Amino acid sequence: MEEKVIEIVQRYSGDKSYLVPILQDVQREFNYLPKDALFSVSAHLSVPISRVYEVVTFYKAFSLKPKGRNQLSLCMGTACHVRGAELIARNVEDFLGIKEGDTTADLEYSFETVGCLGACALGPVLVVNGEYHGHMNIAKSTKILKKLGKKVATDDEQD
Amino acid sequence: MTSKIKSFDELKSVQERLKAGRDPKKPCITICVGTGCLAYGTRKLVDNFREELAKRDLTGKIDFRTSGCHGFCERGPMVVISPEKIFYQRVGLADAGEIIDKTVLNGEIIDRLLYVDPQTGEKYVHEDDVPFYKKQTRLVFGQNSKVDPESMDDYLAIGGYSALGKALTGMKPEEIIQEVIKANLRGRGGGGFPAGLKWDETRKAKGEPKYVICNADEGDPGAYMDRSLLEGNPHLVLEGMIIGAYAIGSSQGYIYVRNEYPLAVKNIHIAMRQAREAGLLGENILGSGFNFDLKINRGGGAFVCGESSALFASLEGRAGEPRAKYIHATHKGLYDKPTNLNNVETWGNVPFIIEKGADWYAGIGTEGSKGTKIFSLVGKINNTGLVEVPMGTTLRKIVFEIGGGIPGGKKFKAIQTGGPSGGCIPEAHIDLPVDFDELTKIGSMMGSGGMIVMDENNCMVDVAKYFTNFLVNESCGKCVPCREGIRRMRDILVDIADGKGREGDVELLQKMAQGIIDGALCALGNSAPNPVMSTIRYFRDEYEAHIKEKRCPAGVCRALITYSIDPEKCTGCTLCAKVCPTKAAGGVKKKAHTIDPAKCTKCGACRESCKFDSIIVR
Incomplete structure (x- = not known):
């Protein structure tokens, strides 16, 4: 882990002002921000760990918890909101049994709501593992979740 | 191009050379690959075009350009064929070959890909004639469709x-x-x-x-x-x-x-x-x-x-x-x-x-606001997209002429401008010319240019709650008026939406809003009460209905509504029973269904699925 962090820090020539992008790259590498990685960033960038922690907890993009294998993001921009995104959010929460921002205990699913994705013509938009699903409604979101569930089940059998 | 341009004269000759190398009469297929269109799966369409061109040995003989956002996001994927600028919208991933064979090679128009104005039924062949584009002044944004964002040569070629x-x-x-x-x-x-x-x-x-x-x-x-x-x-x-x-x-x-x-x-x-x-x-x-x-x-x-x-x-x-x-x-x-x-x-x-x-x-714009402004026209609007108009254009023109009005024959209720710092403008002000000063006068603001259209099915208390909640989450927490004040306003709005509103809540919200405006450190806090203030100013009756009558007139606030089925309209198609997650909706096939209020979670799945508009929300 340390080697990877050093590599990322060097990408930015060890410049402290790039703390946010450095953390973004670290998160992309590990899917979240592991504690050890944060200490490495702190050491190699000569920024106190308290400052690193302050920045990590300030910005919404960072997660101190591991994310699930399947990542669902629902756009909660105003355009999606006025077209009923909130009802879809509740449906996804009820289906997965978690609240927005959480990950299921088996680390299979993460669900988050995000600010505007800027695909307002498609609103409401649900992004499933990077793929956009537009004109979302309650029934469609249930269908997507059921399909994902089946895929997860078959993957498990193969394991 | 890798050599450095060392003077303005040299730049001019580079531009000339690039311009001369381009035959304006040569056919060019342009596809919008802005984020909105990419979300439709346009990347695959691009691959298909490249493949089909290669298959016909036309690569290089026909220009092919991927460009940034054209703005008409509602109608993606979009393809424009030059020099005639034939405009195809909602192009299917499999349409590439047909477009090349018929339109590019033979000048034949493919009727089903043309834009039809949903209001007038009129069909348009050329991009410039489409009302959405025709009524705009695309000064800053207009170059988007002329350049491949990854090509500096494209940019130099247009000067x-x-x-x-x-x-x-x-x-x-x-x-x-x-x-x-x-x-x-x-x-x-x-x-x-x-x-x-x-x-x-x-x-x-x-x-x-x-x-x-x-x-x-x-x-x-x-x-x-x-x-x-x-x-x-x-x-x-x-x-x-x-x-x-x-x-x-x-x-x-x-x-x-x-x-x-x-x-x-x-x-x-x-x-x-x-x-x-x-x-x-x-x-x-x-x-x-x-x-x-x-x-x-x-x-x-x-x-x-x-x-x-x-x-x-x-x-x-x-x-x-x-x-x-x-x-x-x-x-x-x-x-x-x-x-x-x-x-x-x-x-x-x-x-x-x-x-x-x-x-x-x-020469463009109004007395106090010059030039054009790009707006992001979204929400309950037929033509979702990016719209560039001279300052001073009326909201009516933007919403109804360029935006094509409200979908589903619904009634316009309000337009929200200025994002979370802005306000909701009611129908009474729809003839307002949009510029920095006019919007401020009526309690909203220009902001960065978001315009969210709302119809009769949107609850203004819910909208105020939405923005306030957004700002609670985004407040940095440094100063007390913003951190605590907005949170308390949100709590009051949640109470009102939940049917726990009390007499005097509206006045309390107004008083708190003034405190936050006066006391907050930055523009986020100073402007945070705007969505609440403007909805109270123009839609006070909705607040009153929530507080006094425990009723949400738009049928949005969950605690105040019940779902039922209109027996006159219901055909007993059983669709609602199928989608209902709690088995609250049900009945005998081909006979009017009912909803058991004890089981109903008001999730909205039945209303969304009903093809006969028979679900009543009150």
Whole structure:
């Protein structure tokens, strides 16, 4: 882990002002921000760990918890909101049994709501593992979740 | 192109050479690959076109261009065939071959891909005739469809960087500033502060180095014009910034862009590399002796970082907390040095002002607001998309003529402008000319240009709650009025929406709002009560209905509504029973169904699925 962090820090020539992008790259590498990685960033960038922690907890993009294998993001921009995104959010929460921002205990699913994705013509938009699903409604979101569930089940059998 | 351009004359000859190398009569297929269209799966369509062209041995014989956002997001994927500019919309992934064979090679129009105006039923063949485009003035945004954002040659071929050449070789920095002041270019990020005055202050401020920054931290939900400009025409923004830096006397700049905009980040990176290689960025730009370079910094996803002092903190690698602005950023900004911050669209206007002159520019718009403005027209509107109109255009024209009105025959209720800092404008003000001052007068604001249309099915208390909740989450927490005040306002709004509203709540909200406006540290807090204040001002009856009658007139607030089925309309198709997750909806096939209120969770699945409009929500 340390080697990877050093590599990322060097990408930015060890410049402290790039703390946010450095953390973004670290998160992309590990899917979240592991504690050890944060200490490495702190050491190699000569920024106190308290400052690193302050920045990590300030910005919404960072997660101190591991994310699930399947990542669902629902756009909660105003355009999606006025077209009923909130009802879809509740449906996804009820289906997965978690609240927005959480990950299921088996680390299979993460669900988050995000600010505007800027695909307002498609609103409401649900992004499933990077793929956009537009004109979302309650029934469609249930269908997507059921399909994902089946895929997860078959993957498990193969394991 | 890798060799450096060493003078304005050399730039002109490069432009001429590129222009001459392009036959305007040669067929060209242009596909929009802005983020909106990509979300439709356009990338596959692009691959299909390339494949089909190769299959017919036409690669190179027919020009093929992927371009940035054209703005008509509602109708993606979009293909435009030049020179006639035939406009195909909602193109299927399998349509590539047919378009090449019929239209490109034989000039035959494919009827089913043409745009049909949903209001008049009229069919349009050419892009320029489509009302959505025809009624706009696409000054800044219009170049998007003419350039591949990854090709600097495309930008140079349409005369790109001429303004920079003119500025560096024929104008003194003070003259440029005077020109921008005369044009009365006002900040497009929301504040509306005259850009020229800001430049002048920064130039005159003591301290070195001086910084220029492009604010691309577009955080307003429902607004994406800055992203589309940066994605679609990055060189235009760069050109504006380099001119600004020269006028201000800055050698170092930053672009602060949302990390959620990966395509914008990629395209601006490419553009910067190309500009450096061509001698348009870096040392001795166009042989003038002027040095300027740029760095890109990706934001961490915090709305407050659109505020200047929070943005500086974030650029310095700290949490984005604003500071009190007793001293302007023009004197002490980034690293306490004189700093000039403008938003993407503001920078994008600069080359036009320099190229065509302040007088020409000031001829567009209203007395106090010059030029055009790009709006992101979204929500309950037929033509979702990006719309560029002269300042002073009425809301009615934007919503009904360009936007094509409200879908499903519903009634227009309000339009929200200015994002979470703005307000809701009711139908009574729909003939208002849109500019900085007019919007402020009626309790909203221009903001960065988000316009969210709402219809009769939207509850204004819910909208106020939505924005306030957004701001609770985005408040940085530094000052008490914002951190605690907005939270308390949100709690009151939640109570009202839950049917627990009390007499006097509206007055309490108004009183708190004034406290926050007076006491908050930065613009986020100062403007946070706007959505609540404006909805109370124009839709007080809805608040009263929630509080006194425990009723949500629009049928949105869950605690105050019940679902039932209209036996007259219900055909007993059983669809609602199938989608109901709690088995609350049900009945005998082909007979009117019912909903058991004890089991109903008001999830909305039945209403959404019913094809006969028989679900009643009251």
